[in-house]
Structures are given as C-alpha cells and as structure tokens.
Amino acid sequence: MNQRLSATLCAVVLLTLPASAHHSFAAEYDANQPITVSGTVTKIDWTNPHIHFYVDVKDPSGTVTQWKFEGYPPNMLVRQGWKRDVTLKPGDVVTVFAWKAREDPALGAAREITFADGHKMTAGPPAGTGGR
Amino acid sequence: MRARAAALALAFALAASAVLSAQKPSAKIPRGPDGKPDLSGVWITGALQLLIGEDEARKIQQADAAAGRTLPPPEPAPYNADADKQRQYFLSRRGIDDPMARCFISGVPRITTRPLPFQIIQMKDQVLILYEAHHAFRIIPTDGRKHPDDIEPSFLGDSVGRWDGDTLVVDVIGFNTKTWLAGVGTIHSEKLHVVERYTRDSADTVRYDVTMEDPEVFTKPWHEHEIFRLRANERLREYECIENNEDLLRFEKLLQTDPTLRAK
Secondary structure, X not given: XXXXXXXXXXXXXXXXXXXXXXXXXXXXXEEEEEEEEEEEEEEEEOOOOOEEXXXXXXXXXXXXXXXXXXXXXXXXXXXXXXXXXXXXXXXXXXXXXXXXEOOOOOEEEEEEEEEOOOOEEEOOOOOOOXXX | OHHHHHHHHHHHHHHHHHHXXXXXXXXXXXXXXXXXXXXXXXXXXXXXXXXXXXXXXXXXXHHHHHHOOOXXXXXXXXXXXXXXXXXXXXXXXXXXXXXXXXXXXXXXXXXXXXXXXXXXXXXXXXXXXXXXXXXXXXXXXXXXXXXXXXXXOEOOOEEEEEEEOOEEEEEEEOEOOOOOOOOOOOOOOOOOEEEEEXXXXXXXXXXXXXXXXXXXXXXXXXXXXXXXXXXXXXXXXXXXXXXXOOHHHHHHHHHHHOHHHOOO
C-alpha cells in the first residue's frame, strides 16, 4: 500500500468515526484490553468533563483493588436516563464492562454497568470513538 | 440482469428524490414573518448514538432509510504534503494533542458535530447559535453587514450570514490555529475560510453543508455534510469542561512513559 493511499484510507476511517464527548479514546485507553470486573461502588465524582466512580474489587485471594472508572459527563448521562445519587450509589454491587487505561493499571473507560438486579446502564462511549 | 436493472432504476430514483428534496424544501417547514425558513429549535447531529443512545439513534437511521435521506460519503481531507506530515504526526500520537482534550472551544465546523445539542434562535436581523459544548455561542448578523475590519483571530472566528433562497449561508473567517476541524490532526491556518449552508429541508431536519478552504494546508476545498435533527423536548444543559479535567495530568504522565508518544 503506498503512503498516499494509506493516508487517504486513514482520513476516511477518521471521518467515519463517531465523535467523542471530550477526547480521543486511544490517547488514554487500549481498545484491545476490554475488562469486566465486579465489586462494590465506594464513591462517585459527578463531574465534568467525565464522571468517575470507584469500585472495590476483591480477587480470589481476598485482596481488594480499588478500580477507578471514567464515564460520560453528567449532561450526557442524564439524557440516557441517569439521575445523580439515584442511579449509582456507594454500596451498590455492580459489574463494569470497560477498557483498560494504557498507564494506570486500575483505571478504565467504562462502557456499561450491570446492577445486582440485572438491569444495565450505559456509562460511556464505545471503544475507538473520539477525535471528531 | 432484469433484477440488476430494476435495482439500478430504484437506486437512480432514490438518488433523484434525494436531490429533489435537497433542492426543493418541503412546503411544510416553519417560516418566519419574512417568509424565510425558521431554523429555530434545539438540534443534534453527528454521532447520535453517543447522545441519545443506540436504540434511539437506530430509529433515526431507519427513518432516514425509509425517507431515502442520505449524505454523500465522507471526503478525505485534501491536505498538501507539509500539512499531511503534521497530521500524520498527530495521528501517531493517538490524538493526545487534541485541543478539545484541553477544554479549548472547538472551532467551526467541529463544534457543530460534537455529540452535544445546540440551539438556534432566529431573529429578524441575526441568527444566534448557542452550543451546549463549552457554553459557546455565535452571533451571526443577517442584515447585510460585512466582516469587520478589526478581527482578532479566535476559536470560532467571525460569522456573517445571508439568505440564498431558502438556505442560510454563513461565511466564517478570522480563526486562530488552536482548533482542529473535524478529527485528529485536522489542522488549519489563520487563512481558513469556512462557508456553512443551513437548509431546513423538512419539518424536523436541517441539511448542513460545509466548505472549508485554506490555501496554506489544503490543495482544494474540503466538504463536510451533516443532517441536524430537531429535538422538540430537549433543552440545553450545562457542560463545564474544565471542572475536573484529569486528562491533562494523565497526558503528562503518558508523554513521559510511553515511547510512542515522544516528539519526533
């Protein structure tokens, strides 16, 4: 593939990528490292340009790791049915599907949260979005 | 063979109807006292699934398909060799240099395609656009005035509008170079000249056609096309980007530890 064709294809791919709320996904997160972890929510930062929530995850040996997850900002979550202090609360037992950060071993870009009763909420954008 | 001919005829008919609908807006569109189409309302465009969820976005896509509403395929950015080299550099750094990640106001047209609503308020001699992103706003005079002669380069530039039949044409100049146009590394110079065309082509859509010219970075004009969707029950909310932007600290760390991000 020559360089020009490669650049052109790159441009076309970029143009068809969905827009991100704030930044390029690839800058911080690795789309090749999806993770699913379960644990107990300890804290929620309801802030812009992203919310963050913290989940204590216990491994089989009993060691607890505090995971931090990034999600959409409040304005976008509210449009998708979230309510501050109601949808996600400290003490909730959740399963989070996310993509791992490249740098921080316990940081992830959350995509979906499954709650103890089985219902699911979108928490953030799909992997690979961003840049528009 | 007959099936192929029928498919071709159908495709031609759909294309022709799309062209006709683009040229002849529906008579049912709202109009102001001056007879011009009224663009007022809260609109969304771009990656709808991020803003309204995948199910809602799918319904809109299905309605588009049923109505034969299509957009031309995205055009590759026509960068000259020097500009393309810069762009490749930004691409190699995975978008870490994105001005948006630093909470800078997105320029034109990028601010329009952010997955956040914007509200158009059409008045007699001016059109206002309020963007949820960054609390940004544009005041677009439509009273025949020209661009002022004391423009300072800015993120959103200076806009003046005029009506071309049923289309609002907005001419934008006076940009700084601290924004990207559409995606990672879509740089431009202060010579950027953007022409936006807003056509209310149905009761609940606006066709948005943009031409970007920049003799410093492009070999020819670059075009982008979008469809705005009216959101009757939507209102603008707050998005204060700088509040807790941890990305800046994370980027600093990544730049120190990730060899693929080192400046080349």
